[in-house]
Amino acid sequence: MTAQVRTRPWPSLLVRERPRPQMIRSRPGAWWLAVATVCFGAFMGQLDASIVTLTYGSLRTEFGTSLAAIEWVSLAYLLTLVALLVPVGRLSDAYGRKLFYLYGFVVFTGASAACGLAPSLTALVVFRVVQAVGAALMQANSVALVTTSAPRERMRAALGVQAAAQALGLALGPTVGGALVSALGWRWVFGINVPVGIVAMVAGHYLLPRTRGRNRVGLFDWTGLILLAVATTSLLLGVSAASGLSAPPWAVAALFALSVTASWAFVRRQQCAPVPLLDLALLRVRAVSSGLMAALSGYLVLFGPLVLVPQIVVRAGGSELLAGVVLTALPGGFALAALGADRVLPPGVGDRARCLLGVAVCTGALAAMLALPLSPVWLAVQLAVLGAGLGLFTPANNTVVMSAIPANSSGTGGGLVNMARGLGTALGVALVTLQLHLSHGQGVRDAWVRSIAVLLAAALVAAATAWLAPAERR
Structure with missing residues (x-):
């Protein structure tokens, strides 16, 4: 009798996570390959966040509309993303984080191509909403995939690499965006995501591990x-x-x-x-609740200068190119600190101590900004120091949060971390914009002081929440 080989019907292949090849799975450093793959999404997400604002002028010209209408290109994306991060994380815990992450790349890449071909502003906004759905599928799982792939003793280093990838995308956004808009037009700002997304989908299929621990749900x-x-x-x-x-x-x-x-x-x-949808017991864990508030405050401090510095430099008579060069110091300092902290700091410095040290550096940099002159050189130095403080603080704070969350709920935890990031991003942009609006018609220094005072207050909130976080167990 001939044995019959049973094969799965092809639809089941679309809803099941595929294992990594044995040659990948058996490598001693296979977890680094998984972290590197997640960095594709981290890089793309931040590149997209910092690059889209450079299309506003071209969009206004092509579609003949107001700036308030054009702002919905970013606002629709952000609103959709923040609303979906926690529920997507919850579903990912149940049905597979690798599966959701890869489908996120499929949706994000396809929607990016559609954005580049949009015939109207309304169509562009709709495609940006779809793009945000894909981004939510990726971002809700990015932190969870890193923390479940890396050994526990290397979690902070892995999260530091992911944070550095985010900072690199943030740093390259203004330069790449300006070059694409000037040379090829605004549509290529979205088209750049397509080849990166295709490479990331192939890499994720072969390099990301399957979800080991599941947290099944019944009715949604x-x-x-x-x-x-x-x-x-x-x-x-x-x-x-x-x-x-x-x-x-x-x-x-x-x-x-x-x-x-x-x-x-x-x-x-x-x-x-x-x-x-959300297990409130997670928020009753002090390390989680304090860490999420600290994350929100930290990202507020990170993204506020992205709006503030170009406006201040241009108001002071500088060019947009000069503003972009000066601003690059912020994510540059962030990336260097996120990658190099483990090499510089003694091994005994734990996550809570790193959080406190990081926010102390941030607070000092912001205080210096209130006192020192607004010359491009001084500003670049202060932004680099601010970025270094945030690069030291952010991976350590994310490690504190994710270490306190059970492995089978890591998707939900990652969604919470990214929702805090999204809210911090929105608040940083909005609160700085409010200060610039209130100081309209007044001097450059007054607008600068108002805005830096808001960022300093957020840094102090991050310091207070980091101080209140429980000490690590030795």
Whole structure:
């Protein structure tokens, strides 16, 4: 009798994680290959975040519309991303982080190509929403894939490499974006994602490990998802409206009130839902709650200068090219510190101590910005020091959070970390924009001091939350 070989029907291949080849899986440093693959997504996400703003002028010219309308190219993306990070992380814990991550690349790459071919502003905004869905599938799993791939004693180093990849994308965005817009047009800003995405999909298929621990879900909490989306969307819209968009005061107040109400309803829903979208027990762990607040504050400090520095340099008579060169010092310092901290600091310096040291460096750099002159050289030095403090703080803080979360909930934890990053990014941009709006017609120094004071307050919040975090067990 001839044995029959059973093969899976092809649809099942689309919903199952495939193992790595044995020759990859058996390599001693296979986890570094997984981390390097995740860095593709980290790089693309930050490159896209910093590159799109350079298309605003060309988009206004081509579509003949206002800046307020063009801002929805970024706003629609950000609102969708922040609303989906936690639920996508929850589903990834249940059905496979590698599977969701690879599908994220498929959606993100396809939507990027569609953005480059968009015939109208409305179509571009719709495609950006789809692009954000892909980004959520990637970003909700990026931290989880790193922490579950790397040995526990190398987790901080692995997260440092991922943070450096984010900083590299952030640093290259203004330069690459300016060159693409000037030489080839705004459509190529989105087209650049396509070849990178194709390479990342192939690499992820062969180099990323399958999900070992699963956290199965029953009925999905659609009510919780809607409440979370309403809470985050109304918060970000309220902050954006308060930062200078044409909206009456009552509308801004209504948005903030809606955010508070929806947040309260979301918490109550999670307390009574049979299968909650977010396990609130995670937030009752002090290392997690304090770490998420510190992450939000840290990313606020990181992204605020991306809006502030170009505006201040141009107001002071400098060129946009000069502003871009000066601003590169910030992510450059971040990348160097994220990669080099383990080589410079003694092995006995733990994550909590690194967090405190990092925010101390940030606070000192911001305080110096209030006192020292606004010359390009001094500004570049101060931004490099600020970036170094953030590069020391961010991987250590993410390690504190992810170490306190069970492995089978790492996708949810990664979604929380990235949602804190998204909210911090939005608040950094919006609060600095608000200060620039309030100081309109006043001197450059006044606008600078107002904005730096906001960033300094955020750094102090990060310092306080890092101080309150529990000490590591020896």
